[in-house]
Each structure stands twice: as C-alpha cells, then as structure tokens.
Amino acid sequence: MPNKASPVLFSGMQPTGDLHIGNYLGALKTWTAIQYDYRPIYCVVDYHAITVYQEPKALQEKIEEMAALYIAAGIDPEHSTIFVQSTIPQHVELAWVFSCVTPVGWLSRMTQFKTKTEQQESVGTGLFVYPALMAADILLYQAGVVPVGDDQTQHLELTRDIAGRFNSLYGETFVVPKTELPSVGARIMGLDDPTQKMSKSAPGSNHSISLLDSPSRIKKLIGRAVTDTKPAVDFNDLGEGVANLITIYQACSGADNEETREVFSGVQYGVLKKAVTEALVEKLEPLQKKFRDLTADRDVVRGILRHGTERAAPIAEKTMQAVRQKVGLYMHR
Numbered sequence: 528m529p530n531k532a533s534p535v536l537f538s539g540m541q542p543t544g545d546l547h548i549g550n551y552l553g554a555l556k557t558w559t560a561i562q563y564d565y566r567p568i569y570c571v572v573d574y575h576a577i578t579v580y581q582e583p584k585a586l587q588e589k590i591e592e593m594a595a596l597y598i599a600a601g602i603d604p605e606h607s608t609i610f611v612q613s614t615i616p617q618h619v620e621l622a623w624v625f626s627c628v629t630p631v632g633w634l635s636r637m638t639q640f641k642t643k644t645e646q647q648e649s650v651g652t653g654l655f656v657y658p659a660l661m662a663a664d665i666l667l668y669q670a671g672v673v674p675v676g677d678d679q680t681q682h683l684e685l686t687r688d689i690a691g692r693f694n695s696l697y698g699e700t701f702v703v704p705k706t707e708l709p710s711v712g713a714r715i716m717g718l719d720d721p722t723q724k725m726s727k728s729a730p731g732s733n734h735s736i737s738l739l740d741s742p743s744r745i746k747k748l749i750g751r752a753v754t755d756t757k758p759a760v761d762f763n764d765l766g767e768g769v770a771n772l773i774t775i776y777q778a779c780s781g782a783d784n785e786e787t788r789e790v791f792s793g794v795q796y797g798v799l800k801k802a803v804t805e806a807l808v809e810k811l812e813p814l815q816k817k818f819r820d821l822t823a824d825r826d827v828v829r830g831i832l833r834h835g836t837e838r839a840a841p842i843a844e845k846t847m848q849a850v851r852q853k854v855g856l857y858m859h860r
C-alpha cells in the first residue's frame with residue numbers, strides 16, 4: 528500500500544462523448560492496474576471538454592457518467608480520489624500563470640491542436656492554451672506519474688517543459704512528472720480507418736466501440752473492421768487494420784506475443800475477428816453491469832465526486848499559495 532512518500536499519480540479524461548475501447552485500453556486499464564502503487568487522483572476534465580462546444584445539459588450528464596465509468600472499470604473510490612476539474616478553481620488559476628510563462632511557439636507545435644482545428648470552422652482560444660491547463664491539472668497536485676495513451680505524450684513533454692521553466696524562473700516549485708504508457712494498446716486505431724487514432728469525437732458509426740456497446744454491436748463493429756486484401760494473418764506483413772485487431776485482442780486477453788502468434792498465424796480474418804469480439808465482450812460485460820448499477824442511483828457517484836473535491840482542494844490550494852507567493856501576486860497583509 529502507498530504511504531505519504533508514494534508519488535502522486537494524476538490523470539483525467541474529457542467528458543466529450545462515450546468512452547471508447549481506446550480510452551480504456553490506452554489509459555483507464557492502466558489507471559486501475561497501478562492505482563495501489565501510488566496516491567492516485569483521477570479527474571473528469573470538464574474545462575477541457577468545453578474547448579469544443581458541448582450541449583450544457585448533456586455535459587452535466589456525461590460528467591457523472593464518466594465518473595461512474597471510472598469506478599465501473601475498477602477505480603477504487605476508497606483509495607483513489609475522483610473529482611470534477613471545475614469544482615476546484617485553482618486549475619484555471621494556475622493555467623493562467625502557466626499561459627504567461629509558456630511561449631506561443633511551444634503551443635503552436637502541438638499536433639493535437641493542428642488536427643482538431645482542421646475539423647472546425649471557428650476555433651476558441653481555449654483550444655490553443657489547452658496544454659497549459661493540462662499542465663496545471665497535473666502540476667497542481669505535484670504528480671510524479673501520469674498514465675495516458677500515446678496521443679498525450681507530446682502534451683506531457685510540454686508539461687515537463689512548463690514545470691522546468693517555472694522552476695528556473697521562480698525557484699524549485701513543481702515535481703517534473705513522468706509519462707506512463709501501457710506496453711500494449713497505447714494507440715488504438717479507428718476500426719473504419721486504421722491510419723487514424725480511435726477518437727470520441729471522430730465521425731462515422733463504424734469508427735469506434737463504446738465501453739457500453741452490447742455484445743451484438745461489438746460483433747457487428749469488429750465484423751466490419753477494415754483489414755486488408757490478404758486471405759489470412761501473416762505476422763511477417765501485418766496490415767494496419769489487422770495489427771490493430773491483434774493489439775485489441777492482446778490488450779483484452781493479456782496474451783503475450785508468442786502466444787498470439789501461435790494462435791493466429793495463418794488463420795482467416797473471420798476467426799481472428801471472432802476471437803477479438805469474445806475477448807472484448809468478456810472484458811466489458813462486468814464493467815457494463817457495474818456501470819448500470821452505479822447509474823441507477825446517481826447519489827452514490829455524486830457523493831464520491833463531492834468527497835473527491837474535498838480531498839483534492841486542500842492540495843491544490845497549498846500549491847497555489849506557493850505559486851502566488853513566488854510569482855509576487857498580491858496577498859492582503
């Protein structure tokens with residue numbers, strides 16, 4: 528069990544839509560696996576979500592559902608702190624300070640900003656400074672480790688740069704965190720286009736599998752997943768779509784490379800797809816049942832979120848007091 532000397536672990540997800548198997552295999556599964564080695568803090572990052580317009584009522588619903596999914600996936604609310612970002616205003620306060628020490632050039636290099644702006648006619652400033660808010664989320668709690676999927680590694684590097692720049696300008700203040708990637712499943716690709724990362728906001732009904740999809744829908748979606756023109760699995764020349772299916776299988780079943788090769792070498796894609804479907808259904812069914820129980824009475828999740836804010840707020844305020852003092856912001860005397 529961790530003690531006060533164990534590093535803080537921080538991570539979060541945006542309540543921008545239904546969580547998909549990429550979110551689960553890339554991040555949430557790691558969160559649950561390593562939570563007892565750390566002092567974990569898991570956040571539902573609603574300030575990040577509104578960098579792209581969200582329907583307000585749906586956003587409130589999604590926030591509670593996302594917290595329920597964290598718990599249903601195995602986050603232990605007794606041990607781990609779970610809270611909603613906007614209930615602790617120090618996140619935006621520190622983000623402002625960070626946006627003042629972060630050169631525009633650093634933000635301009637972020638590939639996620641470039642990709643997301645391609646999809647929109649008009650872009651809010653928030654989307655541009657998003658990485659400064661992400662740095663604030665993490666550094667506010669002096670986190671030593673941040674488990675994420677591969678798409679977030681660039682933002683994590685920026686977080687480290689921001690921590691380093693603040694520390695050198697104002698004196699040692701922040702722990703510089705490490706990125707924790709899963710060994711399998713760090714980047715799950717879209718089922719309809721395996722050259723693109725699976726994403727909550729991507730269009731296309733055959734793109735992703737939601738954590739709440741029924742077994743029959745999972746079967747249908749895996750059945751439609753893009754493979755290639757070869758007749759069977761060839762490990763010497765795996766097409767992107769087939770490689771993606773194999774990754775999903777391994778991340779769900781825990782099978783290692785040797786075992787996976789043995790099972791699938793030379794088998795037809797139909798057989799592979801059946802095995803992937805079964806592995807996914809087996810993984811998701813218990814999660815779905817727990818999610819249904821948790822959302823039947825929302826008071827349980829609401830209580831956990833309230834308690835999470837009570838646990839996280841004093842840590843955030845302690846860091847902010849140090850920051851205000853170091854930066855020279857005015858304090859009543």
Ligand code: AQP
Binds near residue numbers: 676677
């Ligand atoms: N395709 C993926 N494979 C592996 N991991 C992934 N993650 C996201 N997509 C994949 C990881 O899931 C966490 C969720 O992060 P987020 O909610 O902040 O949003 P994101 O990274 O931008 O994920 P999405 O699904 O693509 O959402 P939208 O469409 O809203 O932007 C992170 O740890 C991420 O690495």
